[in-house]
Amino acid sequence: MDIEKYRTMYLHEAAEHLQKMTELLVAVEADPEESAGLAALFREAHSIKGMAATMGYEATARLAHHLEDGLALCRDRGCIDSEMIDHLLAGVDLLEGLLEDIRAQRPEREVESFVAHGAAPAPPVEVSSDELELVAAEAAEGNPASGLQLRLRLAETVAAPGPRWLVLLQRIGLLGEILQLQPSEEEILQGSSSRQLLVRLQTALSQDEIREQLKSYRELVAIDFPIELPAKGNKKVVPRNTVRVSTDLLDHFINLTGELITNRYQLQSAAAEKNWGDLDEGLGQLARLVKNLHHQVLQVRMMPLESVTNRLPRAVRDLCRSSGKQVSFEVEGGAIELDRAILEELADPLTHMIRNAIDHGIESCGKVQVKAWREQDQVLIQVTDNGRGIDPDMVRQRALQRNLISPAQAETIREYDLLQLICQPGFSTAQQVTTTSGRGVGMDVVKTAVERLGGVLLIDSAAGEGTRITMKLPLSMAIIRVLLIDCDQILMALPITRVLQTLEITQEEIQTSGKQLVISHQGELLPLLSLRRILKRTKGPARNPLPLVITELLGRRVGLVVDRLVGQREVFVQTLPAPFDRLRGNSGGTILGDGQIVFVLDLQSLLEKRRG
């Protein structure tokens, strides 16, 4: 298993070196006079070569050596041109492909044609399953303690194999440790409809005992124990997510633990002596320690925005090369830290917004900027371009064509609301959809991603003056600030990031517009929605004044009528156990200090459900 540890380490470090190479290549191209960049590139390629050779990854080592040669040539010449950069970037891409192969425990792909002709090889040919079986058999020979192979087959009558496999897997999990799965759990979750499941199980049970344990599942038409697992690309152990933690932080944890232990004795003796003064002091101490611990634990989950934005210069460069546009790109505030779960979700939306900006915003040359900053416990990330901006008339026309607004609405809709319409699914104002993006295609995806994270997306644009898209995000997902509200005697929570404003209105302020009740707020007519009605609770007693939460729903500002505004609080959000986490309408719940359970409302999904 030791080799496995080194392999994981190699994967991690090689990925970092490759990312660094990409960044350096893009930087060197922008500033060819800078010789330090070339030297650094040389070192990165050299490191990869060394590591790969040690691990016996020959193709990787050979390719890294080839890139090193190319870099040496440039260094001697004292210059590097865009063609060379293209070639080197393609080489880095190929190295990343090789890394994928190693991660998936496939043989490394072919690199000779790239090394010889500078051309990337054709994608790897699917190897026939017979060959793979052979490979797997060989692999298993060297590793006799690799568990028991179990093959299960579901009856054709089972309508949804996916959920059924999940249920069976839980049961199988009780029989031993699942080392390997095919299809993988991810694939099953994503709706794989395979009726056959291969499990490599580390178990003390005999084949007959396993058969006995699974006998009651009559939907299983076959349970057998094949000699070997036909390996495929996904021949991987369930991936384990790891984080790098600085030793400083670990030391902090150890110190904190020490203090907590001391505190425990202090409290115990104070309680034994019924010394209320000491007990009180000890509890104060405990509160401080827990707060500190909470802060440090969150710190472990935090990562700088850079870890995502570092990839963007490469994307910008490639887009510029393919579109012939000249775009200067800069990132400000890359050191701002966010919860890793949020960052992971942010990578695609950010890339998409940058693509949109270059494809549709910038005309022939211009500037795209990503800027991030903190405002209390929110992070704001803004993507700005100085391109042609979004044409409101075009949006209006398109929204009408697509029946997103009625002709009457088209007359009265405010420009701000009009712009948000580009986030509606299927909206596209680009006359021609390019290969990289069509304006609007994907903006709905961006908006959904941001809102799923408990954030808000705002679009500002003026024709001829560029576009500015702002994402307001919470710092962390597990612990968030919420607004507690009361609806029909039930306490509920709204993420504070979703609340634009709270206020109280009098019955006299309510007007009607058609069937819809509205109020006039900051010169805008806001439709009123009743939370009781959305949640299908009984109608409440008439109230005057009415508490109101202004929020944004389905791209529009609305006033949400609640029974009572209770206050703000910081809460730890638990997701519900599967399959209940799939329920729409809430994004988890929290237990308050007094034991009350409060669910965090996901209004958007509740309304979509009603519509759908």
Added chain:
Amino acid sequence: MTQLLPFKLGEEIYALDVTDVQEVVEGPMIYPLPGAAAQIRGAIGFHGRILPVVDLPLLLGFAGGQRAERLLVLIEAHGPMVLAVDQLQPIIAVDLVQCTLIQSSSEEDCIRGVLNWRETMISLLNLEQLQHRVADLCSRSGG
């Protein structure tokens, strides 16, 4: 011998293997889950966790009875989730091999088999099918 925990659903007796049950709780506050179907009554706090409560009589179509008040917290392998059931009965020990298990052919009723115990018909709940049913319910009202 297998220890079974019998309970009444409507006029019928159902039972679960006691090893599938982590704890029986009574009377905790059930907090409604926004947006969930009626078969999901809400959730309870259980040792610091939030566990959803499935209304078993409602899920299996025994409409009309009084509200099921006893809550069976199932073991981790089954969710974890909580089943609300009617009138619990004392635990019985049965030799399942000796009992004739009447195999039910339909998946609809979530029954693993029916046994005749001292002239009483007891249906053994099939938790896997039940879970399947709940998963369907969640995806239908969800994603």
